[in-house]
Amino acid sequence: MSTKTRDPRLVPVLSAEDAARWPDIADLPRRPFTKFRAAAANRLFRYAAKQIDVRIEYPDGELTGLQSDAVQPRMIIRRPRSFARRVGSGGLIGFGEAYMAGDWTTDDLVGVLTPFAARAAELVPKPLQTLRALVLPKQPASEENTTKNTRSNIARHYDLSNDLFSTFLDETMTYSSGLFTESELSAGPEWAGFADAQRRKVDRLLDMAGVGEGSRVLEIGTGWGELCLRAAARGATVRSVTLSSEQRELALRRVAEAGFADRVQIDLLDYRNIDGEFDAVVSVEMIEAVGQKYWPTYFETIDRVLAPGGRVAIQAITMPHDRMQASRNTYTWVHKYIFPGGQLTSLPALDAVTREHTTLRLRDEHQMGAHYAETLRLWRERFRSRRARVRELGFDDTFMRMWDFYLAYSEAGFRAGYLDVIQLQFTRDEIRS
Structure with missing residues (x-):
């Protein structure tokens, strides 16, 4: 069974050649409990956003992030559903793939990422950190640094x-x-x-x-x-x-x-x-x-x-x-x-x-x-x-x-x-x- 699903309302438009080169960008993941994972990722991201000095903007005008009077770097969520599905399936892999796909953009990429990096140990509640190994992708055996690989x-x-x-x-x-x-x-x-x-x-x-x-x-x-x-x-x-x-x-x-x-x-x-x-x-x-x-x-x-x-x-x-x-x-x-x-x-x-x-x-x-x-x-x-x-x-x-x-x-x-x-x-x- 395919682990991907294509929905033109959610995923970027790539040429056939580019889609073949970037399959995980052209298509969205479909893993067990995808909708549940996406909903959980959405809630967790909004929870984390309240702790960092970044202005996060949604298409409907909603703003999240640690509100400040100072000028903040802007993270613009352009396709919220696609963003949530990627993060829900792959965690930080999905976060990066969402940027590659254009699900979110910014005019200050370092400015957005630096507060996330500074609070990396705290953004996910500790009880959930223990589940990371159970729900996120594992390293492929082909990438272990043996003499063969x-x-x-x-x-x-x-x-x-x-x-x-x-x-x-x-x-x-x-x-x-x-x-x-x-x-x-x-x-x-x-x-x-x-x-x-x-x-x-x-x-x-x-x-x-x-x-x-x-x-x-x-x-x-x-x-x-x-x-x-x-x-x-x-x-x-x-x-x-x-x-x-x-x-x-x-x-x-x-x-x-x-x-x-x-x-x-x-x-x-x-x-x-x-x-x-x-x-x-x-x-x-x-x-x-x-x-x-x-x-x-x-x-x-x-x-x-x-x-x-x-x-x-x-x-x-x-x-x-x-x-x-x-x-x-x-x-x-x-x-x-x-x-x-x-x-x-x-x-x-x-x-x-x-x-x-x-x-x-x-x-x-x-x-x-x-x-x-x-x-x-x-x-x-x-x-x-x-x-x-x-x-x-x-x-x-x-x-x-x-x-x-x-x-x-x-x-x-x-x-x-x-x-x-x-x-x-x-x-x-x-x-x-």
């Missing part, structure tokens, strides 16, 4: 198109938080200094890892090669591993053009299969793709290949430990559309897993969540300004709404303090404590 998970995001990423990344092609100067951060960073902020971030990590002339460096997660280039420029030899063929192709070309082909090796390889010995191990926002089940394996691999006296520098996106624990088995909109198999960690979790499974110990940390909020703002502004180019690359309007939501959703998490990004240094205890 991980490459396809990575490819679904990073192999979309190098040209797509180049539409909004700076000249360094660095897809992680930049590190701005304090004056830039207070004034609001501008695009002109963005590439320098990315280089500053990489250099700080290399300093943490003690990378210099003659260092043997392992990079887990190549990106598009900027860290390889800057480590090689210091006189290091680098082995970098990735599971993205698109990223590897461009990174190899950049390395060759810079004249560092004799110092840099880039392999299409799962981190679990790394061999050798290295003075420094560096990894930038890659642990998010590992999955909690495999965190011990990730750090055991680093511990195994790290030379005596070596250092580890990792940049990781984190969330509060209690929220990580509460949401660790939740299948989210980000999993479904952006990062299949992903899982954010917390600082206590990283400290605990290294203490339990390795000789590595956390020695230093540098928090920079405010820098990521500005990084995402710059990316999103750049992406929105180059929509015509994105269309030329073959990406449709639904994709652009999805990508816009992803960047805004992420920025809101950092602006609310729900997310953070931290540069971490680990060194090895030569005698296990």
Whole structure:
């Protein structure tokens, strides 16, 4: 039996080609007790709306949200029935899909999402939070980060198109938080200094890892090669591993053009299969793709290949430990559309897993969540300004709404303090404590 229903009064009008590409946007879910779920979602959303500083407008003129004399971001519910059905069936997945479908719109997406992120732990009454695992979608087995699945998970995001990423990344092609100067951060960073902020971030990590002339460096997660280039420029030899063929192709070309082909090796390889010995191990926002089940394996691999006296520098996106624990088995909109198999960690979790499974110990940390909020703002502004180019690359309007939501959703998490990004240094205890 079909799990979808099409009602032209409720769902967006997409071309046949787009409907085939976006089936869960073109059609509405029809799960057991759909009407009951929609009614419950409607009541729960209205309850939550009264707690946040957002003006929520309905087609009949009704207003909800925490009423304030101040100017509030506007969330406009254009198709209430469709919105409620999606949220009732999929929770936050349905909330994001409703935006992709145009069931709700806004002229300030970050402004709307930030209050939701700030109150994420409180918007759903605690008795109902315990039911989440029973009523919401589960992670597909095909997205668990086994050695069999991980490459396809990575490819679904990073192999979309190098040209797509180049539409909004700076000249360094660095897809992680930049590190701005304090004056830039207070004034609001501008695009002109963005590439320098990315280089500053990489250099700080290399300093943490003690990378210099003659260092043997392992990079887990190549990106598009900027860290390889800057480590090689210091006189290091680098082995970098990735599971993205698109990223590897461009990174190899950049390395060759810079004249560092004799110092840099880039392999299409799962981190679990790394061999050798290295003075420094560096990894930038890659642990998010590992999955909690495999965190011990990730750090055991680093511990195994790290030379005596070596250092580890990792940049990781984190969330509060209690929220990580509460949401660790939740299948989210980000999993479904952006990062299949992903899982954010917390600082206590990283400290605990290294203490339990390795000789590595956390020695230093540098928090920079405010820098990521500005990084995402710059990316999103750049992406929105180059929509015509994105269309030329073959990406449709639904994709652009999805990508816009992803960047805004992420920025809101950092602006609310729900997310953070931290540069971490680990060194090895030569005698296990």
